[in-house]
Amino acid sequence: MLPALDRISASVYAVDLRTDEPIVAINPEVPLLPASNAKLVTAARAFAELGPAYRFETTLHAVGEIKDGHLLGDLVLTGRGAPDLSQADLMTLADGVAGSGIDTVAGELVVDTSAFDRESLGPGWTWDDGQFAYGAKSTPLAVERNTVDITVSHRTDSVTVDASPTSEIVRIESDVETGPSERLEVYKKRASEIIRVEGEIPPGETAVEASPVDDPMMHASSLLQDALEANEIDIDGWTRIENDPVETDGLPCATVESAPLSTLVRDMLVSSDNFVAEQLARTVALELEGKGSWGIWEEHADAFLADRGADAVRLRDGSGLSRYNLLSAASVSAVLEWVLEQPWSEQYRQSLPLAGVEGTVENRLTDISAPVRAKTGTLTGVRTLSGYVEDPGGEPAVVFSCLLSNLTGDLEATATDRIDELVGEIVAATDLE
Numbered sequence: 001m002l003p004a005l006d007r008i009s010a011s012v013y014a015v016d017l018r019t020d021e022p023i024v025a026i027n028p029e030v031p032l033l034p035a036s037n038a039k040l041v042t043a044a045r046a047f048a049e050l051g052p053a054y055r056f057e058t059t060l061h062a063v064g065e066i067k068d069g070h071l072l073g074d075l076v077l078t079g080r081g082a083p084d085l086s087q088a089d090l091m092t093l094a095d096g097v098a099g100s101g102i103d104t105v106a107g108e109l110v111v112d113t114s115a116f117d118r119e120s121l122g123p124g125w126t127w128d129d130g131q132f133a134y135g136a137k138s139t140p141l142a143v144e145r146n147t148v149d150i151t152v153s154h155r156t157d158s159v160t161v162d163a164s165p166t167s168e169i170v171r172i173e174s175d176v177e178t179g180p181s182e183r184l185e186v187y188k189k190r191a192s193e194i195i196r197v198e199g200e201i202p203p204g205e206t207a208v209e210a211s212p213v214d215d216p217m218m219h220a221s222s223l224l225q226d227a228l229e230a231n232e233i234d235i236d237g238w239t240r241i242e243n244d245p246v247e248t249d250g251l252p253c254a255t256v257e258s259a260p261l262s263t264l265v266r267d268m269l270v271s272s273d274n275f276v277a278e279q280l281a282r283t284v285a286l287e288l289e290g291k292g293s294w295g296i297w298e299e300h301a302d303a304f305l306a307d308r309g310a311d312a313v314r315l316r317d318g319s320g321l322s323r324y325n326l327l328s329a330a331s332v333s334a335v336l337e338w339v340l341e342q343p344w345s346e347q348y349r350q351s352l353p354l355a356g357v358e359g360t361v362e363n364r365l366t367d368i369s370a371p372v373r374a375k376t377g378t379l380t381g382v383r384t385l386s387g388y389v390e391d392p393g394g395e396p397a398v399v400f401s402c403l404l405s406n407l408t409g410d411l412e413a414t415a416t417d418r419i420d421e422l423v424g425e426i427v428a429a430t431d432l433e
Contacts, residue, residue, distance in 0.1 A: 063247070269375055361376060404418070
Protein backbone atom coordinates (compact mmCIF):
# COMPACT_ATOMS: atom_id res chain seq x y z
CA MET A 1 0.00 0.00 0.00
CA LEU A 2 1.66 3.23 -1.14
CA PRO A 3 1.69 6.14 1.33
CA ALA A 4 -0.93 8.82 0.68
CA LEU A 5 0.19 11.59 -1.67
CA ASP A 6 -2.93 13.72 -1.50
CA ARG A 7 -2.40 17.49 -1.54
CA ILE A 8 1.12 16.96 -2.94
CA SER A 9 2.43 17.56 -6.44
CA ALA A 10 4.12 14.22 -7.09
CA SER A 11 5.88 12.50 -9.97
CA VAL A 12 6.92 8.94 -9.14
CA TYR A 13 8.23 6.14 -11.31
CA ALA A 14 9.99 2.84 -10.71
CA VAL A 15 10.83 0.04 -13.12
CA ASP A 16 12.06 -3.52 -12.58
CA LEU A 17 15.16 -3.73 -14.77
CA ARG A 18 14.91 -7.51 -15.04
CA THR A 19 11.45 -7.46 -16.59
CA ASP A 20 11.25 -3.87 -17.89
CA GLU A 21 7.87 -3.69 -16.14
CA PRO A 22 6.87 -0.58 -14.17
CA ILE A 23 6.47 -1.14 -10.43
CA VAL A 24 4.76 2.17 -9.76
CA ALA A 25 3.82 5.14 -11.94
CA ILE A 26 2.24 8.22 -10.40
CA ASN A 27 2.15 11.16 -12.82
CA PRO A 28 5.52 9.94 -14.20
CA GLU A 29 5.60 12.47 -17.04
CA VAL A 30 4.66 15.52 -14.97
CA PRO A 31 7.66 17.88 -14.68
CA LEU A 32 8.49 19.24 -11.24
CA LEU A 33 11.42 20.92 -9.55
CA PRO A 34 14.13 18.25 -9.22
CA ALA A 35 16.32 20.13 -6.68
CA SER A 36 19.65 18.28 -6.41
CA ASN A 37 18.38 15.32 -8.45
CA ALA A 38 19.56 17.55 -11.32
CA LYS A 39 23.07 16.45 -10.34
CA LEU A 40 22.26 12.97 -11.67
CA VAL A 41 22.00 14.44 -15.16
CA THR A 42 25.09 16.61 -14.63
CA ALA A 43 27.12 13.56 -13.59
CA ALA A 44 25.91 11.58 -16.61
CA ARG A 45 26.77 14.36 -19.05
CA ALA A 46 30.17 14.92 -17.45
CA PHE A 47 31.07 11.23 -17.66
CA ALA A 48 29.86 11.06 -21.26
CA GLU A 49 31.45 14.25 -22.60
CA LEU A 50 34.60 14.52 -20.47
CA GLY A 51 35.29 10.93 -19.42
CA PRO A 52 36.01 9.49 -15.95
CA ALA A 53 39.76 10.16 -16.28
CA TYR A 54 39.38 13.83 -17.27
CA ARG A 55 41.47 16.28 -15.23
CA PHE A 56 41.20 20.06 -15.13
CA GLU A 57 44.40 22.02 -15.72
CA THR A 58 45.38 25.38 -14.26
CA THR A 59 48.49 26.92 -15.83
CA LEU A 60 50.91 29.77 -15.22
CA HIS A 61 52.83 31.12 -18.23
CA ALA A 62 55.75 33.52 -18.38
CA VAL A 63 55.16 35.62 -21.50
CA GLY A 64 58.27 37.45 -22.63
CA GLU A 65 62.03 37.15 -22.46
CA ILE A 66 63.72 36.12 -19.24
CA LYS A 67 66.98 38.03 -18.73
CA ASP A 68 69.13 37.77 -15.62
CA GLY A 69 66.13 36.67 -13.54
CA HIS A 70 63.87 39.39 -14.92
CA LEU A 71 60.78 38.48 -16.91
CA LEU A 72 60.36 41.25 -19.46
CA GLY A 73 56.64 40.64 -19.79
CA ASP A 74 53.61 39.26 -17.94
CA LEU A 75 52.73 36.23 -15.87
CA VAL A 76 49.49 34.73 -17.20
CA LEU A 77 47.35 32.60 -14.90
CA THR A 78 44.75 30.56 -16.81
CA GLY A 79 41.91 28.70 -15.15
CA ARG A 80 39.59 26.22 -16.85
CA GLY A 81 37.10 25.55 -14.09
CA ALA A 82 38.93 23.20 -11.71
CA PRO A 83 36.55 22.59 -8.78
CA ASP A 84 39.30 21.54 -6.37
CA LEU A 85 42.04 24.14 -6.95
CA SER A 86 43.71 24.79 -3.59
CA GLN A 87 45.98 27.33 -1.97
CA ALA A 88 48.68 24.62 -2.02
CA ASP A 89 48.22 24.39 -5.82
CA LEU A 90 48.97 28.11 -6.07
CA MET A 91 52.18 27.55 -4.15
CA THR A 92 53.09 24.81 -6.65
CA LEU A 93 52.53 27.26 -9.50
CA ALA A 94 54.70 29.86 -7.75
CA ASP A 95 57.40 27.25 -7.20
CA GLY A 96 57.36 26.63 -10.95
CA VAL A 97 58.00 30.31 -11.65
CA ALA A 98 60.93 30.28 -9.23
CA GLY A 99 62.21 27.11 -10.90
CA SER A 100 62.25 28.95 -14.21
CA GLY A 101 64.79 31.37 -12.80
CA ILE A 102 62.43 34.33 -12.46
CA ASP A 103 62.76 36.68 -9.49
CA THR A 104 61.20 39.83 -10.95
CA VAL A 105 58.25 40.34 -13.29
CA ALA A 106 58.43 43.63 -15.17
CA GLY A 107 54.86 43.36 -16.43
CA GLU A 108 51.55 42.41 -14.85
CA LEU A 109 49.86 39.40 -13.36
CA VAL A 110 47.21 38.63 -15.97
CA VAL A 111 44.30 36.34 -15.13
CA ASP A 112 42.74 34.67 -18.19
CA THR A 113 39.07 34.02 -17.40
CA SER A 114 37.94 33.33 -20.97
CA ALA A 115 36.97 29.69 -20.36
CA PHE A 116 33.60 30.73 -18.87
CA ASP A 117 31.35 33.63 -19.72
CA ARG A 118 31.01 36.51 -17.26
CA GLU A 119 28.03 35.12 -15.36
CA SER A 120 28.91 33.64 -11.99
CA LEU A 121 25.55 32.95 -10.31
CA GLY A 122 23.26 30.44 -11.94
CA PRO A 123 20.05 31.36 -13.78
CA GLY A 124 17.01 31.06 -11.55
CA TRP A 125 18.89 31.11 -8.26
CA THR A 126 17.15 33.02 -5.48
CA TRP A 127 18.51 36.43 -4.51
CA ASP A 128 20.13 35.22 -1.30
CA ASP A 129 21.77 32.00 -2.59
CA GLY A 130 25.02 33.84 -3.33
CA GLN A 131 25.33 34.99 0.28
CA PHE A 132 26.05 31.50 1.56
CA ALA A 133 28.69 28.86 0.86
CA TYR A 134 26.22 26.52 -0.89
CA GLY A 135 25.74 29.26 -3.53
CA ALA A 136 29.40 30.22 -4.06
CA LYS A 137 30.11 31.78 -7.44
CA SER A 138 31.10 29.58 -10.37
CA THR A 139 34.23 30.92 -12.08
CA PRO A 140 36.98 29.53 -14.32
CA LEU A 141 39.54 30.24 -11.60
CA ALA A 142 38.32 29.22 -8.16
CA VAL A 143 40.54 28.70 -5.14
CA GLU A 144 39.19 26.56 -2.29
CA ARG A 145 35.80 26.42 -3.97
CA ASN A 146 35.51 30.22 -3.91
CA THR A 147 34.99 30.12 -0.17
CA VAL A 148 36.93 30.94 2.97
CA ASP A 149 36.71 29.19 6.32
CA ILE A 150 35.61 31.51 9.12
CA THR A 151 36.93 30.33 12.48
CA VAL A 152 35.20 31.68 15.58
CA SER A 153 36.98 30.98 18.88
CA HIS A 154 36.43 31.92 22.49
CA ARG A 155 39.66 32.11 24.45
CA THR A 156 40.54 33.94 27.69
CA ASP A 157 37.37 36.00 27.92
CA SER A 158 37.41 37.19 24.30
CA VAL A 159 36.07 36.09 20.93
CA THR A 160 38.29 36.02 17.85
CA VAL A 161 37.16 35.66 14.24
CA ASP A 162 39.63 34.69 11.49
CA ALA A 163 39.40 33.80 7.79
CA SER A 164 41.42 31.24 5.85
CA PRO A 165 42.68 31.54 3.20
CA THR A 166 42.55 35.29 3.60
CA SER A 167 43.38 37.88 0.97
CA GLU A 168 43.23 41.63 0.49
CA ILE A 169 39.58 41.42 -0.62
CA VAL A 170 38.31 39.49 2.41
CA ARG A 171 36.77 41.75 5.05
CA ILE A 172 35.02 40.53 8.20
CA GLU A 173 32.33 42.28 10.17
CA SER A 174 31.78 40.49 13.48
CA ASP A 175 29.15 40.69 16.18
CA VAL A 176 29.69 37.49 18.20
CA GLU A 177 29.09 37.25 21.92
CA THR A 178 29.63 34.58 24.54
CA GLY A 179 26.52 32.48 25.14
CA PRO A 180 25.33 29.16 26.55
CA SER A 181 25.18 27.41 23.16
CA GLU A 182 26.60 27.79 19.68
CA ARG A 183 24.36 29.96 17.52
CA LEU A 184 26.25 31.43 14.60
CA GLU A 185 25.27 32.84 11.23
CA VAL A 186 27.93 33.47 8.62
CA TYR A 187 27.08 35.08 5.31
CA LYS A 188 28.45 37.46 2.70
CA LYS A 189 26.63 40.77 2.44
CA ARG A 190 24.91 41.26 -0.91
CA ALA A 191 27.06 42.98 -3.57
CA SER A 192 29.81 43.38 -0.98
CA GLU A 193 33.11 41.78 -0.04
CA ILE A 194 32.15 42.00 3.65
CA ILE A 195 31.54 38.69 5.42
CA ARG A 196 29.14 39.12 8.31
CA VAL A 197 29.57 36.87 11.38
CA GLU A 198 27.00 37.12 14.15
CA GLY A 199 25.57 35.14 17.04
CA GLU A 200 26.90 33.37 20.12
CA ILE A 201 29.61 30.86 21.03
CA PRO A 202 30.10 29.06 24.37
CA PRO A 203 33.22 29.72 26.47
CA GLY A 204 36.28 27.76 25.34
CA GLU A 205 34.64 26.58 22.11
CA THR A 206 35.74 26.89 18.48
CA ALA A 207 33.48 26.73 15.42
CA VAL A 208 34.26 26.84 11.71
CA GLU A 209 31.81 27.96 9.03
CA ALA A 210 32.38 28.60 5.32
CA SER A 211 31.50 31.79 3.48
CA PRO A 212 31.69 32.65 -0.23
CA VAL A 213 34.04 35.37 -1.47
CA ASP A 214 32.68 38.28 -3.47
CA ASP A 215 35.40 38.56 -6.17
CA PRO A 216 36.91 35.11 -6.77
CA MET A 217 39.34 36.29 -9.47
CA MET A 218 40.92 39.01 -7.36
CA HIS A 219 40.92 36.69 -4.36
CA ALA A 220 42.80 34.02 -6.36
CA SER A 221 45.27 36.51 -7.83
CA SER A 222 45.95 37.95 -4.37
CA LEU A 223 46.65 34.48 -3.00
CA LEU A 224 48.96 33.75 -5.94
CA GLN A 225 50.85 36.97 -5.30
CA ASP A 226 51.33 35.85 -1.70
CA ALA A 227 52.73 32.55 -2.98
CA LEU A 228 55.07 34.39 -5.36
CA GLU A 229 56.26 36.67 -2.57
CA ALA A 230 56.98 33.59 -0.46
CA ASN A 231 59.31 32.57 -3.32
CA GLU A 232 60.85 36.08 -3.28
CA ILE A 233 59.34 36.93 -6.67
CA ASP A 234 58.25 40.54 -7.19
CA ILE A 235 55.71 41.80 -9.73
CA ASP A 236 56.19 45.41 -10.80
CA GLY A 237 52.79 45.80 -12.47
CA TRP A 238 49.17 45.47 -11.46
CA THR A 239 46.74 42.56 -11.62
CA ARG A 240 44.64 42.52 -14.78
CA ILE A 241 41.57 40.34 -15.37
CA GLU A 242 41.07 39.39 -19.03
CA ASN A 243 37.76 38.00 -20.27
CA ASP A 244 39.15 37.31 -23.74
CA PRO A 245 41.78 34.62 -24.40
CA VAL A 246 45.36 35.72 -23.65
CA GLU A 247 48.08 34.69 -26.07
CA THR A 248 50.73 32.51 -24.43
CA ASP A 249 53.64 31.00 -26.34
CA GLY A 250 55.46 27.85 -25.35
CA LEU A 251 55.06 25.62 -22.36
CA PRO A 252 53.82 26.96 -19.02
CA CYS A 253 56.17 27.53 -16.10
CA ALA A 254 53.92 25.27 -14.09
CA THR A 255 50.70 23.29 -14.36
CA VAL A 256 48.51 21.81 -11.64
CA GLU A 257 45.89 19.16 -12.31
CA SER A 258 42.66 18.40 -10.53
CA ALA A 259 41.61 15.03 -9.19
CA PRO A 260 40.14 12.78 -11.91
CA LEU A 261 36.55 13.45 -12.87
CA SER A 262 35.40 10.17 -11.31
CA THR A 263 36.61 11.40 -7.90
CA LEU A 264 35.02 14.82 -8.35
CA VAL A 265 31.67 13.29 -9.35
CA ARG A 266 31.62 11.02 -6.32
CA ASP A 267 32.41 13.95 -4.04
CA MET A 268 29.60 15.91 -5.71
CA LEU A 269 26.97 13.20 -5.37
CA VAL A 270 27.84 12.01 -1.86
CA SER A 271 27.82 15.49 -0.30
CA SER A 272 25.46 17.11 -2.85
CA ASP A 273 28.08 19.70 -3.76
CA ASN A 274 26.54 22.57 -5.73
CA PHE A 275 29.84 24.22 -6.60
CA VAL A 276 31.34 21.11 -8.20
CA ALA A 277 28.12 20.55 -10.14
CA GLU A 278 28.21 24.01 -11.68
CA GLN A 279 31.89 23.72 -12.57
CA LEU A 280 31.18 20.41 -14.31
CA ALA A 281 28.13 21.70 -16.18
CA ARG A 282 29.98 24.75 -17.49
CA THR A 283 33.02 22.67 -18.41
CA VAL A 284 30.82 20.35 -20.46
CA ALA A 285 29.62 23.46 -22.30
CA LEU A 286 33.22 24.64 -22.68
CA GLU A 287 34.40 21.38 -24.20
CA LEU A 288 31.40 21.13 -26.53
CA GLU A 289 31.18 24.73 -27.75
CA GLY A 290 34.32 26.54 -26.57
CA LYS A 291 32.59 28.65 -23.91
CA GLY A 292 31.49 27.63 -20.43
CA SER A 293 28.04 29.21 -20.27
CA TRP A 294 24.84 28.05 -18.63
CA GLY A 295 22.98 28.78 -21.87
CA ILE A 296 25.10 26.26 -23.79
CA TRP A 297 24.76 23.77 -20.95
CA GLU A 298 20.96 24.08 -21.03
CA GLU A 299 20.86 23.59 -24.80
CA HIS A 300 22.86 20.37 -24.70
CA ALA A 301 21.28 19.03 -21.49
CA ASP A 302 17.77 19.55 -22.87
CA ALA A 303 18.73 17.87 -26.16
CA PHE A 304 20.13 14.93 -24.21
CA LEU A 305 16.90 14.63 -22.21
CA ALA A 306 14.84 14.84 -25.39
CA ASP A 307 16.86 11.94 -26.81
CA ARG A 308 15.85 9.97 -23.73
CA GLY A 309 12.20 10.57 -24.64
CA ALA A 310 11.61 13.41 -22.22
CA ASP A 311 9.60 16.44 -23.25
CA ALA A 312 8.38 19.44 -21.23
CA VAL A 313 11.58 19.34 -19.18
CA ARG A 314 14.26 21.97 -18.65
CA LEU A 315 17.66 22.03 -16.97
CA ARG A 316 19.09 25.51 -16.51
CA ASP A 317 21.98 24.80 -14.15
CA GLY A 318 24.07 21.85 -12.98
CA SER A 319 23.33 21.77 -9.27
CA GLY A 320 19.56 22.01 -9.07
CA LEU A 321 19.52 25.34 -7.24
CA SER A 322 17.70 26.97 -10.16
CA ARG A 323 13.98 27.44 -9.70
CA TYR A 324 13.63 27.26 -13.48
CA ASN A 325 14.52 23.54 -13.62
CA LEU A 326 11.84 21.01 -14.46
CA LEU A 327 12.27 17.23 -14.62
CA SER A 328 9.82 14.36 -14.38
CA ALA A 329 10.30 11.05 -12.59
CA ALA A 330 10.19 9.32 -15.98
CA SER A 331 12.95 11.56 -17.38
CA VAL A 332 15.23 11.00 -14.38
CA SER A 333 14.61 7.25 -14.58
CA ALA A 334 15.38 7.30 -18.31
CA VAL A 335 18.75 8.91 -17.60
CA LEU A 336 19.54 6.33 -14.92
CA GLU A 337 18.63 3.50 -17.30
CA TRP A 338 20.74 5.03 -20.09
CA VAL A 339 23.71 5.19 -17.72
CA LEU A 340 23.60 1.39 -17.35
CA GLU A 341 24.37 1.02 -21.05
CA GLN A 342 27.57 3.10 -20.83
CA PRO A 343 31.13 1.79 -20.34
CA TRP A 344 31.49 3.90 -17.20
CA SER A 345 28.20 2.80 -15.63
CA GLU A 346 29.85 1.06 -12.68
CA GLN A 347 31.83 4.20 -11.79
CA TYR A 348 28.66 6.26 -11.99
CA ARG A 349 26.68 3.92 -9.75
CA GLN A 350 29.47 3.67 -7.20
CA SER A 351 29.54 7.47 -7.09
CA LEU A 352 26.07 7.49 -5.57
CA PRO A 353 25.99 7.33 -1.77
CA LEU A 354 24.82 4.09 -0.17
CA ALA A 355 21.70 4.56 1.93
CA GLY A 356 22.22 4.08 5.65
CA VAL A 357 25.99 4.40 5.26
CA GLU A 358 27.18 7.72 3.83
CA GLY A 359 26.47 11.17 2.51
CA THR A 360 23.04 12.75 2.45
CA VAL A 361 21.37 9.31 2.77
CA GLU A 362 23.46 8.20 5.76
CA ASN A 363 20.39 8.18 8.00
CA ARG A 364 17.85 7.20 5.36
CA LEU A 365 16.25 3.85 4.40
CA THR A 366 18.00 2.03 7.24
CA ASP A 367 15.17 -0.51 7.59
CA ILE A 368 15.24 -1.60 3.93
CA SER A 369 16.91 -4.95 3.33
CA ALA A 370 18.14 -4.24 -0.21
CA PRO A 371 21.07 -1.89 -0.90
CA VAL A 372 19.93 1.47 -2.28
CA ARG A 373 22.21 4.00 -3.99
CA ALA A 374 20.40 7.28 -4.40
CA LYS A 375 20.63 11.05 -4.70
CA THR A 376 18.60 13.33 -2.47
CA GLY A 377 17.19 16.71 -3.39
CA THR A 378 16.02 19.51 -1.10
CA LEU A 379 14.72 23.02 -1.73
CA THR A 380 12.07 24.96 0.10
CA GLY A 381 8.86 23.10 -0.72
CA VAL A 382 10.69 20.34 -2.60
CA ARG A 383 11.92 16.86 -1.64
CA THR A 384 13.29 14.34 -4.14
CA LEU A 385 15.11 10.99 -4.20
CA SER A 386 16.19 8.98 -7.23
CA GLY A 387 18.57 6.09 -7.80
CA TYR A 388 19.02 2.34 -7.92
CA VAL A 389 17.95 -0.62 -5.81
CA GLU A 390 20.52 -3.41 -6.03
CA ASP A 391 20.10 -7.16 -5.88
CA PRO A 392 22.10 -9.35 -3.45
CA GLY A 393 24.92 -9.52 -5.99
CA GLY A 394 25.26 -5.74 -6.11
CA GLU A 395 23.73 -5.42 -9.57
CA PRO A 396 21.05 -2.80 -10.30
CA ALA A 397 17.60 -4.37 -10.15
CA VAL A 398 15.31 -1.33 -9.92
CA VAL A 399 15.52 2.25 -11.11
CA PHE A 400 13.30 4.70 -9.24
CA SER A 401 12.58 8.42 -9.02
CA CYS A 402 10.37 10.21 -6.49
CA LEU A 403 9.80 13.95 -6.93
CA LEU A 404 7.55 15.82 -4.49
CA SER A 405 6.89 19.53 -4.88
CA ASN A 406 4.70 22.43 -3.73
CA LEU A 407 5.09 21.29 -0.12
CA THR A 408 4.11 23.41 2.88
CA GLY A 409 3.66 22.92 6.60
CA ASP A 410 3.32 19.34 7.81
CA LEU A 411 3.39 18.07 4.23
CA GLU A 412 6.91 19.45 3.85
CA ALA A 413 7.98 18.25 7.29
CA THR A 414 6.90 14.66 6.53
CA ALA A 415 7.85 14.53 2.84
CA THR A 416 11.18 12.76 3.41
CA ASP A 417 9.43 10.05 5.42
CA ARG A 418 6.82 9.65 2.68
CA ILE A 419 9.52 9.19 0.06
CA ASP A 420 11.29 6.60 2.19
CA GLU A 421 8.00 4.78 2.64
CA LEU A 422 7.53 4.83 -1.13
CA VAL A 423 10.96 3.31 -1.69
CA GLY A 424 10.19 0.70 0.96
CA GLU A 425 6.99 -0.25 -0.86
CA ILE A 426 8.86 -0.41 -4.17
CA VAL A 427 11.41 -2.79 -2.68
CA ALA A 428 8.69 -4.88 -1.01
CA ALA A 429 6.94 -5.26 -4.38
CA THR A 430 10.13 -6.60 -5.97
CA ASP A 431 11.46 -10.10 -5.40
CA LEU A 432 15.18 -9.49 -4.99
CA GLU A 433 16.09 -12.92 -3.57
